[in-house]
Amino acid sequence: xxxxxxxxxxxxxxxxxxxxxxxxxxxxxxxxxxxxxxxxxxxxxxxxxxxxxxxxxxxxxxxxxxxxx
Numbered sequence: 528x529x530x531x532x533x534x535x536x537x538x539x540x541x542x543x544x545x546x547x548x549x550x551x552x553x554x555x556x557x558x559x560x561x562x563x564x565x566x567x568x569x570x571x572x573x574x575x576x577x578x579x580x581x582x583x584x585x586x587x588x589x590x591x592x593x594x595x596x
Contacts, residue, residue: 528558529575534568534595535587543592550586554578567595 538544544562547569551560556578561570571583584594 528572530570530572531580531583532568532570533584533587535562536567536593536595538562538564538567538592540564546590547587547592550590551583554582554586557583 535547538547541564544564548560548562551557551569551571554573556574556576558572558574560572563569569587573583587594
């Protein structure tokens with residue numbers, strides 16, 4: 528498993544946190560997604576053999592949030 532921390536802009540409530548967590552956990556290969564509203568980031572554990580970092584970022588953007596580089 529690989530770990531990646533992605534900063535997210537636009538989360539304002541626990542509903543946002545749940546939305547991000549939900550879209551990420553639906554991606555094959557994602558083991559866990561720990562979303563922090565306070566730190567405005569998500570820590571994702573995933574299998575790099577089946578999942579690309581770009582897929583994770585695209586899913587966050589698709590949920591209506593901005594990925595901060």
